[in-house]
Amino acid sequence: xSDYKTDFLHEAKEFVEIMNQCFLRLEKGEKSAIDEIFRAAxxxxxxxxxxxxxxxxxxxxxxxxxxxxxxDREVGEDIVDILLxxxxxxxxxxxxxxxxxxxxxxxxxxxxxLYEIEEERVEKEVENANLKIEIKIAExxxxxxxxxxxILETLRNICEIKATEPEENKIEDGCAFFTVYARGNVKAVDxxxxxxxxxxxxxxxxxxxxxxxxxxxxxxxxxxLREEIREEKRDFISRKSEDVxxxxxxxxxxxxLIGELVIIKSRxxxxxxxxNIQELSEAINIMDKSITNLQDExxxxxxxxxxxxxxxxxxxxxxxxxxxxKRVEFTMEGLDTELDRTVxxxxxxxxxxxxxxxxxxxxxxxxxxxxxxxxxxGKIKLSARREKSNVVIEIEDDGKGLDLEEIRxxxxxxxxISENSNLSEEEIKMLIFIPGFSTxxxxxxxxxxxxxxxxxxxxxxxxxxxxxxxxxxxKGTRIKINLPPxxxxxxxxxxxxxxxxxxxxxxxxxxxxxxxxxxxxxxHGSPFLFVRDNLIPAFKISEIFGCEDGSGRKVGIxxxxxSEKFALIVDSILDQQEIVVKPLTGxxxxxxxxxxxxILGDGTVVPIIDISSLLGGDKFG
Amino acid sequence: xxxxxxxxxxxxxxxxxxxxLFSAGFDIVGEAENGKQxxxxxxxxxxxxxxxxxxxxxxxxxxxxxxxxxxxxxxxIVMCTAVGQEQMVKMAIKLGAKGYIxxxxxxxxxxxxxxKVAKV
Numbered sequence: 001x002s003d004y005k006t007d008f009l010h011e012a013k014e015f016v017e018i019m020n021q022c023f024l025r026l027e028k029g030e031k032s033a034i035d036e037i038f039r040a041a042x043x044x045x046x047x048x049x050x051x052x053x054x055x056x057x058x059x060x061x062x063x064x065x066x067x068x069x070x071x072d073r074e075v076g077e078d079i080v081d082i083l084l085x086x087x088x089x090x091x092x093x094x095x096x097x098x099x100x101x102x103x104x105x106x107x108x109x110x111x112x113x114l115y116e117i118e119e120e121r122v123e124k125e126v127e128n129a130n131l132k133i134e135i136k137i138a139e140x141x142x143x144x145x146x147x148x149x150x151i152l153e154t155l156r157n158i159c160e161i162k163a164t165e166p167e168e169n170k171i172e173d174g175c176a177f178f179t180v181y182a183r184g185n186v187k188a189v190d191x192x193x194x195x196x197x198x199x200x201x202x203x204x205x206x207x208x209x210x211x212x213x214x215x216x217x218x219x220x221x222x223x224x225l226r227e228e229i230r231e232e233k234r235d236f237i238s239r240k241s242e243d244v245x246x247x248x249x250x251x252x253x254x255x256x257l258i259g260e261l262v263i264i265k266s267r268x269x270x271x272x273x274x275x276n277i278q279e280l281s282e283a284i285n286i287m288d289k290s291i292t293n294l295q296d297e298x299x300x301x302x303x304x305x306x307x308x309x310x311x312x313x314x315x316x317x318x319x320x321x322x323x324x325x326k327r328v329e330f331t332m333e334g335l336d337t338e339l340d341r342t343v344x345x346x347x348x349x350x351x352x353x354x355x356x357x358x359x360x361x362x363x364x365x366x367x368x369x370x371x372x373x374x375x376x377x378g379k380i381k382l383s384a385r386r387e388k389s390n391v392v393i394e395i396e397d398d399g400k401g402l403d404l405e406e407i408r409x410x411x412x413x414x415x416x417i418s419e420n421s422n423l424s425e426e427e428i429k430m431l432i433f434i435p436g437f438s439t440x441x442x443x444x445x446x447x448x449x450x451x452x453x454x455x456x457x458x459x460x461x462x463x464x465x466x467x468x469x470x471x472x473x474x475k476g477t478r479i480k481i482n483l484p485p486x487x488x489x490x491x492x493x494x495x496x497x498x499x500x501x502x503x504x505x506x507x508x509x510x511x512x513x514x515x516x517x518x519x520x521x522x523x524h525g526s527p528f529l530f531v532r533d534n535l536i537p538a539f540k541i542s543e544i545f546g547c548e549d550g551s552g553r554k555v556g557i558x559x560x561x562x563s564e565k566f567a568l569i570v571d572s573i574l575d576q577q578e579i580v581v582k583p584l585t586g587x588x589x590x591x592x593x594x595x596x597x598x599i600l601g602d603g604t605v606v607p608i609i610d611i612s613s614l615l616g617g618d619k620f621g
Numbered sequence: 622x623x624x625x626x627x628x629x630x631x632x633x634x635x636x637x638x639x640x641x642l643f644s645a646g647f648d649i650v651g652e653a654e655n656g657k658q659x660x661x662x663x664x665x666x667x668x669x670x671x672x673x674x675x676x677x678x679x680x681x682x683x684x685x686x687x688x689x690x691x692x693x694x695x696x697x698i699v700m701c702t703a704v705g706q707e708q709m710v711k712m713a714i715k716l717g718a719k720g721y722i723x724x725x726x727x728x729x730x731x732x733x734x735x736x737k738v739a740k741v
Contacts, residue, residue, distance in 0.1 A: 027733040146710045150721070153714050172711065197720070197737040
């Protein structure tokens with residue numbers, strides 16, 4: 001059983017996800033979503049039954065039967081709320097199953113609520129009925145419609161049928177699960193139904209005295225049902241075997257090995273040219289092609305659609321908006337854009353944070369919006385797209401936008417900038433990413449105290465990406481995140497310092513300038529580079545690493561770290577190249593200043609400079 | 622023991638049903654090969670339950686059902702049907718048939734249906 005458990009949990013979580021999405025679609029009035037949720041609940045019920053998780057099975061069943069009522073009716077927001085709550089309950093159970101291997105979660109409240117939904121409908125529609133009879137016809141029933149009719153006729157003989165759900169002609173067409181509202185005697189109904197075969201189970205509830213009810217369930221064909229589910233399960237397992245789940249670390253290892261192959265290839269090339277063996281060079285060229293293909297394929301495998309993490313956002317935005325009393329229309333675009341799995345997983349929290357901000361701080365309350373002549377419903381759009389070799393993720397809202405003046409004031413108040421510092425608009429906007437900055441005086445439960453924004457920026461930068469805010473007061477905010485499609489291969493600048501090559505990730509680099517007497521200044525003993533009226537703190541790589549200075553004219557590489565610019569002084573720029581990152585392992589992983597190494601085609605080992613740890617700490621601050 | 626009257630125009634089907642029901646402990650009190658005979662036998666044999674084919678010469682199953690129900694409003698009649706005859710069975714059920722079995726017969730289903738209808 002335990003080997004099924006992982007499969008079960010995995011699959012069950014997918015169903016929960018499906019249900020979540022469908023409910024949101026349902027809320028928008030998409031009727032087709034009901035069938036999908038129904039199916040998901042049904043399958044989950046079957047799986048839970050097979051695994052012996054009784055609570056989960058019951059909850060799914062209840063959900064299923066409640067849903068049955070809404071097949072052809074309007075579903076209000078409040079009802080979707082309750083249904084979503086029950087999906088949360090299911091998630092909770094799955095968690096419990098994962099950790100404690102049992103599904104004992106208190107669900108009395110949710111059951112009560114689900115009953116309420118059901119009852120409400122009854123009261124509205126069937127006034128004179130005192131019995132509610134739910135019937136489920138066995139799945140292996142032949143001529144389900146005839147069986148349904150037979151059941152109805154049987155009931156008609158002993159009680160008065162007031163209404164059915166769905167209508168009688170639908171039951172006659174074949175309907176596995178239906179409800180009959182009738183006026184009659186429980187015992188008589190029970191006796192009559194026990195005389196009809198191919199009923200998997202039925203329940204009779206008395207309606208008037210609402211809390212007191214009699215429930216009689218019969219689980220016939222129980223073993224048969226289990227058998228069937230077992231079959232389904234087997235099907236499912238063999239079907240799934242076409243795709244294999246691979247640990248991302250395995251892919252990293254493969255990527256590394258490919259890197260090794262590239263190096264060996266260059267060595268072979270050197271040997272070929274040294275001994276002038278034409279045939280060998282040709283063979284190596286062909287090998288090179290294969291290696292490139294192999295590399296591309298592995299990169300492709302690492303790619304996943306952004307959908308994977310985006311899918312959970314609509315629910316989050318909806319719940320949040322509801323709690324804050326705001327009305328938000330949330331749209332997503334470019335769901336099939338692909339991104340490296342590692343990058344995507346790391347972006348999940350930052351995007352969530354930005355969305356929260358958009359709902360909490362961005363979108364105004366409906367009242368406010370109407371007052372300023374905007375549509376009552378705020379719009380938030382999350383989109384992903386490819387731009388050249390990068391992937392762009394954008395979060396856009398039509399809310400209040402950033403108030404530059406307020407940000408400036410706040411920053412001065414908090415001592416983050418001085419009163420007379422002259423900042424461009426762009427720079428003021430970036431202030432919100434400084435740790436400790438928050439424009440809200442009272443932290444809200446949702447967006448917190450403004451600790452997330454700096455984390456968002458650091459995460460993006462760590463991944464080799466960049467972040468930009470476009471915002472207009474009163475019109476809205478757009479945050480554009482530029483991400484490299486992968487972290488395993490990065491674009492970098494190769495620089496030379498005293499005959500040693502270093503790589504600086506391009507994403508950190510702003511520009512490069514020549515260093516001469518005109519722009520090299522020492523202020524209070526600290527060197528600065530004077531670039532277009534701005535003083536930028538400068539650091540000699542040779543000094544940091546304690547090696548000799550090379551001769552000749554120097555180049556200053558301007559890099560950016562947490563919105564601050566620094567200049568790194570190097571001897572010269574060699575090249576701009578895509579490099580395969582090999583992380584430092586073992587005791588080397590603690591070395592500051594480097595994020596890893598790469599090996600160039602000729603076998604040279606090149607350290608990759610990690611700007612944030614190189615310039616971090618008091619020594620350089 | 623539950624007394625059963627089997628009504629079917631083909632000897633093969635009657636034999637098949639007989640074997641199934643016999644193995645389940647039913648008492649097969651008679652076999653009729655058309656509706657007319659079925660009504661006659663019902664009067665004579667007073668079976669607890671009747672399995673009634675629908676398409677038969679002389680008098681079809683539906684008419685025989687009507688006739689028997691007229692004689693005995695409590696008669697328990699189970700229709701024998703095949704895929705495609707849904708409308709006929711539905712009509713029979715509206716006329717008071719208490720159950721149906723589907724050809725080709727699945728022994729467990731046939732037995733369950735008859736036992737349920739006979740309430741044993």
